[in-house]
């Protein structure tokens with residue numbers, strides 16, 4: 386079984402998360418909004434009692450070194466609401482910026498709020514992405530019927546994480562979980578995540594993979 390994790394929004398907690406993942410040789414994809422990073426860390430919003438800050442532009446390449454970067458749009462809007470010109474800016478310009486910043490091809494997209502429509506999908510594809518992640522949960526996400534509407538198995542914090550993992554493992558497929566590191570609000574939750582990562586890394590039947598690798602391997606439905 387391949388295991389893929391996909392984390393959104395480029396927040397400061399990703400710095401701790403990437404350190405944790407490196408300890409366990411765990412791969413991951415990080416979905417970023419290049420239009421929302423200032424040079425230094427900046428306050429963005431509140432998540433309950435917690436302040437959520439975005440990483441500074443100057444630290445991004447160091448924080449995400451060794452991980453896959455995907456495009457989460459320039460400024461995280463509801464894409465189906467946008468004009469054609471704004472869609473181009475939010476999708477195509479964002480991809481160009483990320484490729485310049487990280488020096489790696491950006492093949493993946495992740496819809497802000499999980500929302501898309503046929504027009505959005507067409508722009509995502511035309512801008513050079515070959516797959517795009519939603520937040521739609523499914524028992525089986527691979528192989529995908531539509532690479533531009535890739536589903537997920539569950540969130541990292543889902544109480545049914547392990548039953549879902551075992552179900553996918555039984556079929557030898559791909560298990561994809563996702564989330565935002567700002568959801569980790571105390572040490573108990575960080576410890577629970579570390580235990581999950583450690584258990585997956587120690588599982589002889591599991592192998593960490595990146596989304597771009599899966600799609601590059603050509604095991605998806607062609608269209």
Ligand SMILES: [Zn+2]
Pocket residue numbers: 393394457461497498
């Ligand atoms: Zn997001």
